[in-house]
Amino acid sequence: MNNQILKINKNQRDAYECVDLNNSNLLLKRYMHLLPLSTFNHKITILDVGGASGYFTKAVCDYLRNNNFEVTAYVLDTMRYSNWDNNFDDDIVFCEGSVEHVDTYWGGGKKFDLIFCNKVFHHFVTETYQGTINMIEACMNKLQRQLRKKGMLCILDYFYNGLIIDSFPSWMIYQCTSQRNLVLMKLFKKMGAKSAGNGVCFQSEKMWCELIRRCQMEVKVMDKGPVFPMKVIKQIFFLSHKPIEDCIFICEKKDF
Numbered sequence: 087m088n089n090q091i092l093k094i095n096k097n098q099r100d101a102y103e104c105v106d107l108n109n110s111n112l113l114l115k116r117y118m119h120l121l122p123l124s125t126f127n128h129k130i131t132i133l134d135v136g137g138a139s140g141y142f143t144k145a146v147c148d149y150l151r152n153n154n155f156e157v158t159a160y161v162l163d164t165m166r167y168s169n170w171d172n173n174f175d176d177d178i179v180f181c182e183g184s185v186e187h188v189d190t191y192w193g194g195g196k197k198f199d200l201i202f203c204n205k206v207f208h209h210f211v212t213e214t215y216q217g218t219i220n221m222i223e224a225c226m227n228k229l230q231r232q233l234r235k236k237g238m239l240c241i242l243d244y245f246y247n248g249l250i251i252d253s254f255p256s257w258m259i260y261q262c263t264s265q266r267n268l269v270l271m272k273l274f275k276k277m278g279a280k281s282a283g284n285g286v287c288f289q290s291e292k293m294w295c296e297l298i299r300r301c302q303m304e305v306k307v308m309d310k311g312p313v314f315p316m317k318v319i320k321q322i323f324f325l326s327h328k329p330i331e332d333c334i335f336i337c338e339k340k341d342f
């Protein structure tokens with residue numbers, strides 16, 4: 087049994103390559119109101135896990151520099167998307183690797199003030215659902231240890247809350263998207279699952295809060311995104327008692 091995180095497939099790669107400047111600026115606008123920058127001194131080291139084409143990282147760098155911070159920025163992604171070669175290499179250190187080994191890159195001892203994990207935790211999937219849940223926790227623990235004393239882990243992900251069994255949508259989506267049967271893969275792809283064949287693991291709000299607590303962190307900021315009609319349709323489909331929401335968590339280590 088493979089206990090490693092599965093590599094994203096071509097379908098996913100093509101979709102994530104299109105993450106552009108506009109999306110990244112919108113996301114930055116949300117973070118700008120949430121990040122307590124006064125906590126930091128004038129030098130900030132950031133890491134963007136699953137930073138894809140680097141547009142968000144670049145937008146954060148520019149924003150921080152405009153606010154008189156000296157910034158060193160890193161992106162860790164399993165894929166090096168095509169735009170890197172011409173765009174951000176001078177400004178951002180790109181590392182092609184997987185989050186599960188984050189403690190081994192850059193000489194092993196690098197610490198960060200801000201670690202961003204935007205829409206990426208749900209991709210830390212392994213061959214089984216329980217293995218995936220364990221992997222997500224192991225990765226969060228590793229990332230927590232890479233934070234400086236006043237550092238913050240910033241997560242953007244989606245809540246899928248079950249109606250009777252809270253974790254049911256999480257389990258069901260993983261089971262559906264991780265099917266390798268060609269007919270089922272085609273079906274789930276048609277239904278919008280870019281991850282069909284590989285798997286994806288969303289969690290409920292309660293699962294996220296418990297996970298963060300188990301990883302010795304506390305939530306400083308929790309900001310839920312707007313509810314669009316499409317999310318209400320998904321809510322009905324997944325028998326969820328709340329709309330499918332995206333949420334930003336900003337977490338700090340408990341011992342700080």
Ligand SMILES: C[S@@+](CC[C@H](N)C(=O)[O-])C[C@H]1O[C@@H](n2cnc3c(N)ncnc32)[C@H](O)[C@@H]1O
Nearest residue numbers: 102105136138163164165184185204205206209
């Ligand atoms: C949905 S995209 C999100 C991209 C970007 N963060 C954003 O907010 O739009 C997920 C990204 O995570 C990357 N990824 C998937 N598994 C990863 C892993 N194990 N370690 C690091 N990055 C990973 C993918 O290559 C992809 O760029």
